[in-house]
Amino acid sequence: MTLPDKMFLSCLGLVLVLSHPGVLHAQSSAEHCSAPQLEGGFLVPQLQFYLHESKLAYACNFGQKPAVEGWWATSVCLNGQWSHTPQCIDENACFAPDIPNGKYNESPEGLWYQEGSVIRIKCDEGYKHKGLGATATCTKGAWSALPVCERSEMSCNEPPNIPHAVVLHKYQDIYAGGSEVHYECEDGYSVEGANSRKSVICIAGSWTPAPSCTISKPGPEDDGDTSGGMTKPVDGSRGRGQGGGDTDARVGAPSGGATTGVSTGGSTASETGSVTTSDKTESTNSPLVIAVSNCGSYPKVPNGDVVRKRTMSLRYACNGFYKRVGPETVVCYSDGTWSQLPTCKEAFCQLNLDEYTNYNFQESGTLILKERETKRVQCIWPDFTGRISCTKGQIKISPCCHERDYYYNRCH
Known part of the structure; x- marks a missing residue:
């Protein structure tokens, strides 16, 4: 490149800076990122620091992989912080799984789990485990048969719409069995009957009869006498x-x-x-x-x-x-x-299985039984179940037993 050409480019750069000073100011006001320390891998490009919104790629040595999906990964500098800290982990580790309508214990490592880790999935309210499995194990970089949370037949859709009333709860699509939803009537309206409930309860997939809000009338009917x-x-x-x-x-x-x-x-x-x-x-x-x-x-x-x-x-x-x-x-x-x-x-009993973790039941959430009804609940071990019965409004819980012990009447 000749000397006149170099002088021309220098002048052009000065003109661009003078005509767009805000760009230079924005770059200078945002913090840059220091080069991350990566063990067991390499960065591209390898610099001492990276400007705001700069991107780097990294890969890991044999037997390791990035701590996010893929055999390589990228991270972006955002005002002094990396979008994720570059890290190489054992190739047999597992990434955090996605369990729709379910939750599980978080890993102390953050986004990944060491090989051999076991997670226990708890389904959201209104959902239950499909099949018998409630746990998954990390084996050679993959999870063994992840549990599925499906909607429970005991859950309900949104509560009934009552004219001149609102629900005093946050909206949700599905309500677990046993959920109670409270209503409040519009000003000038009241619930029929002095002893009527201002709520509905989800029982076995259906809501109990809803109250009605009618125009309040002065006189003897509104004097509060419930005799x-x-x-x-x-x-x-x-x-x-x-x-x-x-x-x-x-x-x-x-x-x-x-x-x-x-x-x-x-x-x-x-x-x-x-x-x-x-x-x-x-x-x-x-x-x-x-x-x-x-x-x-x-x-x-x-x-x-x-x-x-x-x-x-x-x-x-x-x-x-x-x-x-x-x-x-x-x-x-x-x-x-x-x-x-x-x-x-x-004439029913209601039980929150989450309060009975010491019984080692696999299921979670609310269980509702009719009077004189007995249900078997799957335990965390194969072929083991517990029995829960409802008698005169009282709940009786039997611990987990093997099927053969039930057969020979050896469970108490």
Whole structure:
């Protein structure tokens, strides 16, 4: 290159610097990176320091590999820090696996695990292990049969949408069995029934019946009195008996006595505007049983439903995981009242397996059992299971036993 050419290039460089001073300032304000110390490998290019956003590549000697995927790797200098620190590890080590919907113990090494390392996968809430395996072992640079977390049949989708209400929890697609979600009604609205829950529970893949938010009304219905177990009809409307009075349904009248407010003189309890349910056995002027269509909308039984409708009676049944307490059949009286309603009592046990790690169960998450139900739970050893049973609301757990010991009745 001739002297005039060199002078021209020098002048051109000076013009570029003067015309774009911000570029030079940006480079000078960002910190550079020192050359990383790499044992068992080499860097390209090999420099004492690297400017901001500079990239280097590295490879490892025989029997080793980069601590990230591939037989070579690259790292970038970002304001004084490398995007990852170049490192060579044993070629039989394993990289951290990707387990969708599952978690496992982190390695003290960071991004990789030494050969022979064993990880135990715990599935996220609402998921369970597919098959028997819950662990994986690093062998010659690969993981042995990584466990899979699949959705549990006990989990639920998003909770039901209730008009004029919001859920007081962060949104999620899947909820584990046993999850409880709380609602809050819009201002000016309240939950039906003084004793109604403001929540739903995920049980066996389904949500329990959702509450309803209705317009709050001033007067006796809002004075907080819960005596008699007052409840609304199924559709939230008021029932009307033959006596012409607007009525609500009253749940749980005392056995063997008339409920307070029931008229015995042929008129309905229109003073309080409530349809009552009661035992008519002691009434001196008991109303007649008439067609159920005369009592308006059917009474609502929490966690239960009408399963048979006849002209003169209704039959109720409780949802799964609940048992009926009280009469199965409900009738309508000529004074516009319903006979005593049944109630649905919880009949299941709920267990968080994560709190029983000393039993060496392979499964995790929430387990729900019906009354008098027994389930086998896979243990961390092949052919070993534990038994969990639910009796009168109490949980009994049997430790892990081999199948042959169950066969010979040697497990206690």
